[in-house]
Amino acid sequence: MDVTVNILLTIATAATPLLIAAIGELVVERSGVLNLGVEGMMVMGAVGGFGAAYYTGSPWVGVLAAIVLGAVFSLLFAVMTLTFATNQVATGLSLTILGLGLSGMMGTSFVGLPGERLPNLDIPGLSSIPVVGRLLFGQDPIFYISIALTAAVMWFLFRTRSGLTLRSIGDSHKSAHALGIKVIRYRYLAVLFGGACAGLAGAHLSLVYTPQWVENMSAGRGWIALALVVFASWRPLRVLAGAYIFGAIWIGQLHVQAIDLNEFANAPWLVYRLMEIIKSFPSQLLSSLPYLATIVVLVLISRNKRLTMMNTPASLGQAFVPDR
Amino acid sequence: MKKLLIALMATTAALSMAVSAQAQEKLKACWVYVGPIGDFGYSYQHDQGRLAVEKEFGDKVETAYLENVAEGPDAERAFERLAREGCKIIFGTSFGFMDAELKVAKRFPDIKFEHATGYKMADNMGIYNARFYEGRYVIGQIAAKQSKTGVAGYIVSFPIPEVVMGINAFMLGAQSVNPDFKAKIVWVNSWFDPGKEADAAKALFDQGADIIVQHTDSTAPLQVAQERGLHGFGQASDMIKFAPKSQYTAIVDDWGPYYIERIGEVLASTWKPEDRWEGIKEGAVHMADYTNLPDDVVAMAKETAGKIAGGWNPFTGPITRQDGSEWLKDGEVADDKTLLGMNFYVKGVDDKLPQ
Numbered sequence: 001m002d003v004t005v006n007i008l009l010t011i012a013t014a015a016t017p018l019l020i021a022a023i024g025e026l027v028v029e030r031s032g033v034l035n036l037g038v039e040g041m042m043v044m045g046a047v048g049g050f051g052a053a054y055y056t057g058s059p060w061v062g063v064l065a066a067i068v069l070g071a072v073f074s075l076l077f078a079v080m081t082l083t084f085a086t087n088q089v090a091t092g093l094s095l096t097i098l099g100l101g102l103s104g105m106m107g108t109s110f111v112g113l114p115g116e117r118l119p120n121l122d123i124p125g126l127s128s129i130p131v132v133g134r135l136l137f138g139q140d141p142i143f144y145i146s147i148a149l150t151a152a153v154m155w156f157l158f159r160t161r162s163g164l165t166l167r168s169i170g171d172s173h174k175s176a177h178a179l180g181i182k183v184i185r186y187r188y189l190a191v192l193f194g195g196a197c198a199g200l201a202g203a204h205l206s207l208v209y210t211p212q213w214v215e216n217m218s219a220g221r222g223w224i225a226l227a228l229v230v231f232a233s234w235r236p237l238r239v240l241a242g243a244y245i246f247g248a249i250w251i252g253q254l255h256v257q258a259i260d261l262n263e264f265a266n267a268p269w270l271v272y273r274l275m276e277i278i279k280s281f282p283s284q285l286l287s288s289l290p291y292l293a294t295i296v297v298l299v300l301i302s303r304n305k306r307l308t309m310m311n312t313p314a315s316l317g318q319a320f321v322p323d324r
Numbered sequence: 325m326k327k328l329l330i331a332l333m334a335t336t337a338a339l340s341m342a343v344s345a346q347a348q349e350k351l352k353a354c355w356v357y358v359g360p361i362g363d364f365g366y367s368y369q370h371d372q373g374r375l376a377v378e379k380e381f382g383d384k385v386e387t388a389y390l391e392n393v394a395e396g397p398d399a400e401r402a403f404e405r406l407a408r409e410g411c412k413i414i415f416g417t418s419f420g421f422m423d424a425e426l427k428v429a430k431r432f433p434d435i436k437f438e439h440a441t442g443y444k445m446a447d448n449m450g451i452y453n454a455r456f457y458e459g460r461y462v463i464g465q466i467a468a469k470q471s472k473t474g475v476a477g478y479i480v481s482f483p484i485p486e487v488v489m490g491i492n493a494f495m496l497g498a499q500s501v502n503p504d505f506k507a508k509i510v511w512v513n514s515w516f517d518p519g520k521e522a523d524a525a526k527a528l529f530d531q532g533a534d535i536i537v538q539h540t541d542s543t544a545p546l547q548v549a550q551e552r553g554l555h556g557f558g559q560a561s562d563m564i565k566f567a568p569k570s571q572y573t574a575i576v577d578d579w580g581p582y583y584i585e586r587i588g589e590v591l592a593s594t595w596k597p598e599d600r601w602e603g604i605k606e607g608a609v610h611m612a613d614y615t616n617l618p619d620d621v622v623a624m625a626k627e628t629a630g631k632i633a634g635g636w637n638p639f640t641g642p643i644t645r646q647d648g649s650e651w652l653k654d655g656e657v658a659d660d661k662t663l664l665g666m667n668f669y670v671k672g673v674d675d676k677l678p679q
Contacts, residue, residue: 006530014523101592104360111362114566115550210518210544212566215360216392219517254527258508260479260674282678283483 007251009258012143013209015247019043019146020237022232023153024197030157030227032170034317036092037077039222040099041195045070045202047103050115050213059118060065063142067229070199071192071304073099078191085319096222101174104215115211118142140206149197154236166190170313173320185265198222198243225289231298234311238301246294253286344418353377354411355389355604356402356425358418359516365541366515366560367391369577370417370440374384377587383490385587395420403428407435411529413590415583416440418515425449436595438586440657441486443664445597452582455603457493458488459575459611460537461638462628463557464497466572467535468505469621470555477528478507479545481515483678486665492670493638494537497628499672508533509675518544529554540544546570550627555616562612575623582608605633639663644671 021038028035048069053062076097080086118192120140121127127138157163166186171185205221208211224246232238256278264272278286302308329540355374359367372386393402399421405430406414412582413436414423422442429437431632438451445451467476478494480487491509498505508531510524517540525536527546529552538545538554546567558564558574582602587597602608611629614622631637641652646669652658669677 006526010523010526010530016518104362108362110365112565114547205519210522210542210547212518212543212547214364214516214542215362216516217518218518219514221519240424251523251527254510254512254524255531257510258507258528258531258533260506280676284513284678287511287513304371 005131006231007140007255008135011244011247011251012139014250015243016140016143016146017204017209017221018225018246019240019243020142020149020166020204021146021198021201021222022228022243023146023149023236024201025225026229026232026234026236026239027153027157027166027197028190029316030170030234030313031146031187032168032173032313032315032318032320033081033187033191034088034092034193035074035077035095035194036089036226037074037095037099038198038226039218039220040096040103041073041198041206042099042202042222042225043071043103043216044073044099045199045216046217047107047110047202047213048199049105049203050110050206053116054110054113054209057116059116059207062207063118063200066203067196068199068205070202071196072196073119073124074191074195078188081319082187082191085321088317088319094125100187100216107213107215110213111215111269113213115206117211118207140204140208142200142208145200150240157236170315173315173318177207177320177322183322191247198225201225228294231295231302233298233302233308234313238298241300241301242294245297246290249293250290253289257283257286276292299303327530350382350384350386351413351587351591352409352411353385353387353583353590354406354409354414355387356393356399356406356414356416356418357389357391358393358395359541360391361389363516363541364543364561364563364566367417367541369561370579371584372561373579377583380584380586381591384591393421396423399424400427402526403437404431407432409534412436412663413438413587419486428599432676436590436597441484443494445483445599447597450586450597450599452586452598452600453486453602453664454608455576455577455601456575456577456609457489458603458629458632458638459609460490460493461497461536461632462611462625463573463575464494464499465501466557466617466621466625466627467494467537468498468501469571470617470623471502471505471535473506473532474502475531475533476492476505476535476537477525477531477533478509479521479524479528479536479540479542480509480511482513483511488662488669489666489678490539491673492666495670495672496638496643503672505672506674507537509673511678512540514540518542521545522548525549525556532663543567549662554606557560564615566614569616571612571615572617573614576610576612577609580606581606601664602643603632604629645669646671646673 045066049062049066052065053059080091081088123137127133169183177183228242232242357367361371390402415438417440419441425439429446439451441453512520512524521540521542522544525548533556536545536549538559543563543566546556550567552568555570558571560577562574564571630640637657639658641656642654643652645651
């Protein structure tokens with residue numbers, strides 16, 4: 001039982017940064033802006049979070065700094081694409097490249113320093129309940145934030161007037177503008193929110209996942225988050241599902257690799273055969289399984305064309321220049 | 325998705341463009357690294373070697389490097405670029421650069437090339453390597469002595485001879501202490517991804533391993549060991565700062581002396597392509613301080629390291645292959661060629677070698 005709990009905890013840790021970054025990007029894209037700079041903002045959050053935690057000795061200050069730094073960094077993108085109407089794809093890409101380089105430079109003095117881990121939430125009494133205790137009350141604080149964030153974004157997008165406005169801007173910024181909605185202002189806020197989320201995801205990497213700073217430590221997670229948003233057809237719950245499917249299969253394949261078939265000698269024939277077959281896959285295939293499976297599952301849930309069309313922000317990636 | 329791919333490619337390309345370039349006339353020596361110099365592992369150690377060169381030769385030599393260069397055909401551009409920028413000797417430091425570096429070496433016959441951990445040579449391309457497996461035999465013995473569950477977790481990157489050799493040496497060392505010792509092997513298909521390596525360590529610990537061994541370059545697995553109150557070994561550099569309570573020792577690469585020697589030869593115009601493979605004896609590999617270990621285990625480890633320094637090869641028969649067939653007869657020593665092309669496991673490894 002302990003092993004199962006441990007596995008579930010590991011999955012949650014692997015899924016959390018993807019979920020947070022993807023939820024942030026989802027809001028950005030719902031407003032009609034495509035920010036390919038997630039990876040860059042994430043890695044900036046990671047270095048900022050680590051640095052602030054190191055200098056102040058408090059991982060919580062690190063988390064705050066990461067959020068602020070992510071948002072400030074995304075402001076650069078917002079000014080370029082929203083005020084000066086530059087190409088969003090190119091600007092987003094440069095944001096990623098800049099972020100990876102700048103964070104490496106900022107972090108030179110942090111390399112080789114052991115970091116402080118953000119302590120797990122530990123509610124006396126509740127956390128020691130067998131099984132559910134650790135799962136529900138014993139995880140790292142950012143895990144809870146990620147779940148709360150998903151719920152909050154769902155509520156905001158689909159249950160509030162501002163959410164409706166934001167979505168309408170994403171669908172047609174011209175019509176929204178004609179109705180007197182402040183398109184640019186909404187988009188600025190959305191981009192800043194996305195940056196803050198990416199920064200928080202970065203803080204999770206450098207303060208929880210692996211408490212240290214190393215260059216390039218986001219290792220492509222920003223891109224996975226971006227892909228999740230698209231394959232989840234811009235629906236928050238699907239993003240959540242996607243992040244966890246990805247995490248589960250990723251952790252699952254590590255376990256399959258480590259399993260000793262002999263330990264399953266007494267298992268039912270079918271289980272044994274299944275294990276044998278999966279174990280015979282080359283590890284390269286196993287490593288790519290999370291990517292494949294996540295795409296397949298999300299494409300399957302999103303196969304209803306009409307619904308997908310409805311959810312796709314129609315003006316995604318287009319620059320908006322108000323005509324008057 | 326296509327946009328994403330293009331984006332990814334653009335990022336990697338841009339990443340590899342961080343070069344320092346200075347004035348002419350001095351001998352320019354250049355390095356290509358697979359990871360960031362800040363990985364505090366493999367690439368970091370090579371860069372320490374480069375810094376040792378700068379210190380040794382002062383203003384007679386200038387250096388440059390490209391970091392984060394992806395293995396495979398794409399690496400060709402990196403080597404080509406350094407060659408065109410006036411580098412007189414170029415060190416490619418990862419196995420996966422082999423074919424790309426060889427191609428460029430053929431196009432630039434006047435420039436000297438050196439490739440680490442590979443096996444292809446040319447008139448202007450030498451190869452060099454460190455006998456990491458010697459250290460892996462030592463840590464195998466320590467793991468078997470210290471493990472309570474009799475199971476070690478072993479995180480590996482890619483199924484290349486270097487890595488397979490390491491697994492085999494580790495198992496032989498462990499079996500010399502405990503013949504029933506087991507290692508659970510997990511391939512993460514990456515040299516450097518702290519998150520992935522941490523996940524693999526957690527999975528291995530969850531499955532009963534109590535000691536972690538890695539052939540990947542980040543410090544993350546050791547940090548997981550420390551969190552869980554378990555133990556492990558540092559890879560490529562001394563990682564004691566990250567896991568003061570968990571690191572037993574580390575296999576440390578020391579490339580400086582080799583780089584200094586070879587660049588000295590270029591300056592003296594005596595450089596020839598060579599196949600150099602040095603280990604504990606020559607100081608290219610050394611063990612970090614033994615920590616968190618009882619005295620008798622430290623003594624055993626020191627004795628083994630001493631024996632290896634004295635010329636004994638951990639791959640000395642009798643050794644059986646994984647399938648039960650005989651590889652080395654009693655007293656027979658493996659030749660370097662077989663080791664460098666190693667594509668089979670020894671007996672007792674529970675894993676199917678990905679081909």
